[in-house]
Amino acid sequence: MLRRASLLPLSFAILTSCGNAFEPASSIQSLRILAVRNEEPYTPPGGTASLSLLYFDGSRRAFDAQGNRKRKPQILWLGGCFNPPGDLYYGCFPILAQLFASRGQSPGAPPPGEVNPLEYISFNETFQLKIPKDIIARRPPEELDVFQTQGIPPYGLSYVFFAVCGGEIRPVPSETPSGLPLGCFDKETNERLGEDDFVIGYLPIYSFEKITNKNPVIEGVQFEGVPAMNRPCTEGCAQGSRCGSQGVCIPVIPHCTERKVDDCPTYKIKPVLMQEKNVEKDEAAPPFNGRIPDEVIWASFYASDGTLKNDTALINDANKGWVFHDAEGTRWSAPNATAGESRVWIVVRDNRGGTTWTWQDIYVE
Amino acid sequence: MRFYSLTIATIALVVLVAARAEGQPGQAGLQPPVLQQFVEADYPPEAKEKKLEGVVILQLEISAEGKVTRVTVVNPAGHGFDEAAVEAAKKFVFQPALRDGKPIASKIPFKYTFSWKPTEGPGDKQGDKPVEQKAKRAILRGEVQIGNSREPLQGARVRVTPTGGGAGVELTTNTNGTWELSELAPGKYRVEVEAPGYQSLEVVEEVETGQATEVIYRLQAANQGFEVVIKGERPPREVTKRTIEQRELSRIPGTNGDALRALQNLPGVARPPGLAGLLIVRGSAPQDTQIFVGGTLVPLVYHFGGLSSVIPTEMIERLDFYPGNFSAQYGRVTGGIVDVGIRSPKSDGKYHGLIQADFIDARVMAEGPVPFLKNWMFIGGARRSYVDVWLKPALEAAGAGVTTAPVYYDYQLFLETRPTNNSQVRIGLYGSDDRLEILIKNPAAQDPTLGGDLGLRTGFWRLQAEYKHQLTDRLRLNSVLAYGYNTINFNVGALYFKLDTHPVTNRLEFSYKPDKRVTLNVGQDILYNPYDIDLRAPQPPRPGEPDSGPFVTRPPRVVKESGSLYQPAAFAEAEILPTEGGRLVPGVRLDYNKVNQSWDFSPRFNARQIVRPQFPKTTLKGGIGVFQQPPQPQETNPVFGTPGIRSSRSIHYTFGTEQQITRQVDLSVEGFYKQLDNLVSRSPNINGTGFTYSNQGSGYVVGGEFLLRYRPDARFFGWLAYTLSRSTRRARPGEPLNLFQYDQTHILTTLGSYRLGRGWEFGARFRVVSGPLDTPCVGGIYSGAAGSYACISGAPFSERLPTFHQLDLRVDKRWDFQTWKLSLYLDILNVYNRGNVESLDYNYNFTKRIYQTGLPIIPSLGIRGEM
Incomplete structure (x- = not known):
């Protein structure tokens, strides 16, 4: 029996989780992975998971004195971990350390486009993982019995790890049981780079025999309540906008002249999503109060410059349903200096591995 | 002709007019006078003849030496009761009131009750006068001690009531834990002894004509009245026993007067984290301690965030807290036990x-x-x-x-x-x-x-x-x-x-x-x-x-x-x-x-x-x-x-x-x-x-x-x-x-x-x-x-x-x-x-x-x- 006392601190933690003394997660000041997308979130047994990354290198090391970008991050993908002990990501580490070490102590950056002989390692921008046909059957019979007891369909679980490094990725001794034994080193100085220049992540991929999931669909973005970035520059940009680097018209706003960020004018940015295209039932979940719950959908916001009011916004709740009708998404305020083209990323996820993203560029005068 | 023997009715030492140490914070350090020698009043002939009963409220002025210097009738009863009560009260002897340990003069209200009770005895036929009966009266004196320690217990209430009926006399023990009734009619009396925080005691004593009967009563500290057992197993199975009075429970700063939150101030109980209302006893996890209300297991004892407990302090008789080595009557946990009585x-x-x-x-x-x-x-x-x-x-x-x-x-x-x-x-x-x-x-x-x-x-x-x-x-x-x-x-x-x-x-x-x-x-x-x-x-x-x-x-x-x-x-x-x-x-x-x-x-x-x-x-x-x-x-x-x-x-x-x-x-x-x-x-x-x-x-x-x-x-x-x-x-x-x-x-x-x-x-x-x-x-x-x-x-x-x-x-x-x-x-x-x-x-x-x-x-x- 869970004791109430253990639930209370959790509740209060949730209630008080907004706002602290740190730079918000939405402010990109370093090399950051913003999202990883699987084209087929519930990849079936025998299917192929096609993965891609959304990342941005905002580290000060990424630029030279003139502000020009001077490096291209290295990407590493590691697959090959299926049904780890306890379904825990760190249960994969012994397998992956062995796998990675097989490439040598200093793999270096392979030529672009190279496919590693070991199919579970790649240095490309994207990665494809073949899910074993028997991934569900590989589970011990007693585990499958448990699934049957619970009334949920059995599943297989694959983990894919990825790393983005502002230098070169090398294996290092693991310092903790839940840390991956990889390090990132400056190619020229051999200096080991820290968290601002090196990100490691993982993605769980669930495989069911019959249940599938689609990635969320973003129709567009509204800037201050009107559709934005939908007019090619070739058609000419309206007043208050200009042609952006992506070849579409983007809004132009002045930089903030207030001393306090809170006093800066804010601009409403909201992704356009259609309920009927996005909401699916969480079929892997048994009914609760006689109803199969919806999947949970939420949006995360990130900004290259300026400040966002909200890091996240709930779109669809498991029990309450669609709550995004009247929501404003987020509010963004411009930086207090001329920044040129700034970007706000919007990543929409569901709680079954679905991910999609878009962005809004704004020119700050 | 039937003789109406006089039984002294209820004498209640109510409250000290000026102050009373117990219950009146404003008069802290002041102790009321304690009646040491009671004198029985003569039953008024008129009242005796008409079989009347009466209650007289007096105000007694007591000197620093403990003598009654003045008696005023506050609420008269007539029929001779007032005069008889005044006359008897003048002969009372008190241990004087104390302020900071020094004797002082004081005033107290005093209720003197006359109850009529027919008796069979020599007086019925011979028409003995009260003064003659007094000569045959007995003395009952005693000392109240704390359990086996034999330490004197001051402030215990001793109530002496004839077993055959009629009202009794109520006294309070003095600093030596002693009390005395010197004018009792021979016979059997029920003696009830009470003190806050101790098990009350009830015995029957028999006193004989012209003799002084001396008794010693030992009260066991117990889970009674407004005293609350906070630590240790309940007697007599305890390894350890400590008591905290209700006054303490309701006055500990930072608890809002909540008895169960007071538990967290005892040795062996760790400070719970933040807003969690947990009991962490002797290095055990919270789920290793069980909580009972009146012997029944309950799942929780605190509301949200430990703000207050689910049972009000004023309803608690005792709070048994066993941080370890508890009795075999409890089990299923390896930490501690809290039993709210x-x-x-x-x-x-x-x-x-x-x-x-x-x-x-x-x-x-x-x-x-x-x-x-x-x-x-x-x-x-x-x-x-x-x-x-x-x-x-x-x-x-x-x-x-x-x-x-x-x-x-x-x-x-x-x-x-x-x-x-x-x-x-x-x-x-x-x-x-x-x-x-x-x-x-x-x-x-x-x-x-x-x-x-x-x-x-x-x-x-x-x-x-x-x-x-x-x-x-x-x-x-x-x-x-x-x-x-x-x-x-x-x-x-x-x-x-x-x-x-x-x-x-x-x-x-x-x-x-x-x-x-x-x-x-x-x-x-x-x-x-x-x-x-x-x-x-x-x-x-x-x-x-x-x-x-x-x-x-x-x-x-x-x-x-x-x-x-x-x-x-x-x-x-x-x-x-x-x-x-x-x-x-x-x-x-x-x-x-x-x-x-x-x-x-x-x-x-x-x-x-x-x-x-x-x-x-x-x-x-x-x-x-x-x-x-x-x-x-x-x-x-x-x-x-x-x-x-x-x-x-x-x-x-x-x-x-x-x-x-x-x-x-x-x-x-x-x-x-x-x-x-x-x-x-x-x-x-x-x-x-x-x-x-x-x-x-x-x-x-x-x-x-x-x-x-x-x-x-x-x-x-x-x-x-x-x-x-x-x-x-x-x-x-x-x-x-x-x-x-x-x-x-x-x-x-x-x-x-x-x-x-x-x-x-x-x-x-x-x-x-x-x-x-x-x-x-x-x-x-x-x-x-x-x-x-x-x-x-x-x-x-x-x-x-x-x-x-x-x-x-x-x-x-x-x-x-x-x-x-x-x-x-x-x-x-x-x-x-x-x-x-x-x-x-x-x-x-x-x-x-x-x-x-x-x-x-x-x-x-x-x-x-x-x-």
């Missing part, structure tokens, strides 16, 4: 009430006779919080949609009667409910699935019947039967946990006393708990395990089942008094657990010896015993745990001494050691989901407890409590021994309260406690499914956060009116606004961190009326 309703035939309100909640209480039910009394109360009034707007301002703002309430109703002189029946219904429901529209970036619809409800109720019966002089029966309902309902986003149980409990005990030095206790302790569980949640990491990532990335487990827990137990215990002041308590307990079909046998032994009975008294005590705790339900659940795992085991060793330093000051020192083995630990399955649980864990807790206490007197009470301890756990053989999550090396609490006079009382509490342990995050790993980071954990509980220290103050002001009392109090928590560190807070990728501090300065103003 509900007091009987007042039996004076009047109705009483209480209303109290502060910023957090308001409550009412009433007691008195049950209308239309003869010999039935009731006590009932209810409380509701209004946190929702101010928290709802705050939450909405923070962007949350509030469906049900946080609210709690509790209620209690007990009916009681005595079918016979030797039996008692009590029926009670009580419960508690806490709930909130909000919609979080901007979930936390760290774990976005913990957003959306958030609901929490915890509640319980119990319907219980208690039956106590002294079957014979040697055989006693105590039984408690209860049926109830517990619910925990928690949901956030797509995750939920709903558990409903309907526990049936029965505790039955027979106590047989074959010899004055031996008592045998045997009984049963049954728990039958049908449950319905509906859960969809990931398996949370156990304390010390690495963070397994945001909830969204973890596979949820689903449980929807109904079942039952059945845990019957039998126990037997002997209380042996082999020597003067010595006590041996061997016992055994046998538990059965249906879930894993296992038997647990737990032998226990406690001993106590008063090595120096006279002042300053010295007592040695000790105990050793086996305590076993069945695995938690989720640990044996086929989905979440491993069926078949056994109970955890702990062997408790305790040795200590109690030393009187002055009449007011005691020192208690105890050392304890708890050996822990068969603890439940888990490891991930080699291939697949879930974990395998096993009984491979072990550990120990060792420590010392010191309590220097100034017992309450007219002005002051206070204590200094210090606990030094170390609590460790090892997950599996061969793995390192780590400090346990709830380990707190140093716990120092000092508190006191002083009555300033004129109804003012001022109290302070200061605590210094080792900081909580934390498992630091040494980095973060990006979770692609959640878009946030998971903590990469360092060594479990390897970082001690900064030391906690806090000062709390309390000021009370009370006004006494003729039929009711009004009180105001201001309780200020964290007076100097110390930012005590409760946990670590990290940035989004766990590369930076700051201290998360606890509650700031919080003043709480309350008002209370009693009648």
Whole structure:
């Protein structure tokens, strides 16, 4: 029996989780992975998971004195971990350390486009993982019995790890049981780079025999309540906008002249999503109060410059349903200096591995 | 002609007009005069002839020497009663009133009751005159002492009543614990002795003509009246016993007068983290301590965040707290036991009430006779919080949609009667409910699935019947039967946990006393708990395990089942008094657990010896015993745990001494050691989901407890409590021994309260406690499914956060009116606004961190009326 006392601190933690003394997660000041997308979130047994990354290198090391970008991050993908002990990501580490070490102590950056002989390692921008046909059957019979007891369909679980490094990725001794034994080193100085220049992540991929999931669909973005970035520059940009680097018209706003960020004018940015295209039932979940719950959908916001009011916004709740009708998404305020083209990323996820993203560029005068 | 013998009627020493030390803070240090020599008034001839009775209210002026200098009739009765009462009262001798120990003159009201009673005797025919009868009268004098210590007990009320009928005389013992009635008619008298905090005593004494009968009564400190047993097993099975009076419980700063929160100031009890209302006893986890109300197991004792407890202080008769080595009548846990005893309703035939309100909640209480039910009394109360009034707007301002703002309430109703002189029946219904429901529209970036619809409800109720019966002089029966309902309902986003149980409990005990030095206790302790569980949640990491990532990335487990827990137990215990002041308590307990079909046998032994009975008294005590705790339900659940795992085991060793330093000051020192083995630990399955649980864990807790206490007197009470301890756990053989999550090396609490006079009382509490342990995050790993980071954990509980220290103050002001009392109090928590560190807070990728501090300065103003 869970004791109430253990639930209370959790509740209060949730209630008080907004706002602290740190730079918000939405402010990109370093090399950051913003999202990883699987084209087929519930990849079936025998299917192929096609993965891609959304990342941005905002580290000060990424630029030279003139502000020009001077490096291209290295990407590493590691697959090959299926049904780890306890379904825990760190249960994969012994397998992956062995796998990675097989490439040598200093793999270096392979030529672009190279496919590693070991199919579970790649240095490309994207990665494809073949899910074993028997991934569900590989589970011990007693585990499958448990699934049957619970009334949920059995599943297989694959983990894919990825790393983005502002230098070169090398294996290092693991310092903790839940840390991956990889390090990132400056190619020229051999200096080991820290968290601002090196990100490691993982993605769980669930495989069911019959249940599938689609990635969320973003129709567009509204800037201050009107559709934005939908007019090619070739058609000419309206007043208050200009042609952006992506070849579409983007809004132009002045930089903030207030001393306090809170006093800066804010601009409403909201992704356009259609309920009927996005909401699916969480079929892997048994009914609760006689109803199969919806999947949970939420949006995360990130900004290259300026400040966002909200890091996240709930779109669809498991029990309450669609709550995004009247929501404003987020509010963004411009930086207090001329920044040129700034970007706000919007990543929409569901709680079954679905991910999609878009962005809004704004020119700050 | 029939002779009307005179019986002295009720003499009630009501209250000192100027002041009374007890109950009037405004006159602290003032002790009332004590009647030492009572003189029986002559029954007025006119009244005697007409068989009249009367009550005369007098005002007595008493000199600093204790003599009655003036008698004024305040409320006359006529028929000669007034003159007779005045004449007799002039001959009274008092121990004078004292102010700060010095005798002073005083005035008191005095009720003199004349009751007519016909007697058969020589006087009937011979027409003896009262003066002649006086010559035949007897003296009854005595001394009241404290238990086996033989220390004098001042202020005990002695009521002497003729067994044949008629009103009695009531006296109060003086500083030497003595009292005397010098003008008694020969015959048998019922003597009742009462003192707050002691078991009352009732005996029949026979006095003979012209002789002085001397008696000594020893009152055992017990769980009666307004004194509350806070620590130690209830007599006579205790290893340790300490008492705290009601006045202390309701005046400890920082507790808002809540008795159960006062528990957290005792040695051996750790400071609970932040807003958690937990009881952490001698280095054990909170779930290792059970809480009972009147012998019935309840799932919780505090409302949200430990703001207040679910039973009001004024309804508590006693609070038994066993930090270890508890009696064989308790089991199924390896930590401690708290048993809250509900007091009987007042039996004076009047109705009483209480209303109290502060910023957090308001409550009412009433007691008195049950209308239309003869010999039935009731006590009932209810409380509701209004946190929702101010928290709802705050939450909405923070962007949350509030469906049900946080609210709690509790209620209690007990009916009681005595079918016979030797039996008692009590029926009670009580419960508690806490709930909130909000919609979080901007979930936390760290774990976005913990957003959306958030609901929490915890509640319980119990319907219980208690039956106590002294079957014979040697055989006693105590039984408690209860049926109830517990619910925990928690949901956030797509995750939920709903558990409903309907526990049936029965505790039955027979106590047989074959010899004055031996008592045998045997009984049963049954728990039958049908449950319905509906859960969809990931398996949370156990304390010390690495963070397994945001909830969204973890596979949820689903449980929807109904079942039952059945845990019957039998126990037997002997209380042996082999020597003067010595006590041996061997016992055994046998538990059965249906879930894993296992038997647990737990032998226990406690001993106590008063090595120096006279002042300053010295007592040695000790105990050793086996305590076993069945695995938690989720640990044996086929989905979440491993069926078949056994109970955890702990062997408790305790040795200590109690030393009187002055009449007011005691020192208690105890050392304890708890050996822990068969603890439940888990490891991930080699291939697949879930974990395998096993009984491979072990550990120990060792420590010392010191309590220097100034017992309450007219002005002051206070204590200094210090606990030094170390609590460790090892997950599996061969793995390192780590400090346990709830380990707190140093716990120092000092508190006191002083009555300033004129109804003012001022109290302070200061605590210094080792900081909580934390498992630091040494980095973060990006979770692609959640878009946030998971903590990469360092060594479990390897970082001690900064030391906690806090000062709390309390000021009370009370006004006494003729039929009711009004009180105001201001309780200020964290007076100097110390930012005590409760946990670590990290940035989004766990590369930076700051201290998360606890509650700031919080003043709480309350008002209370009693009648």
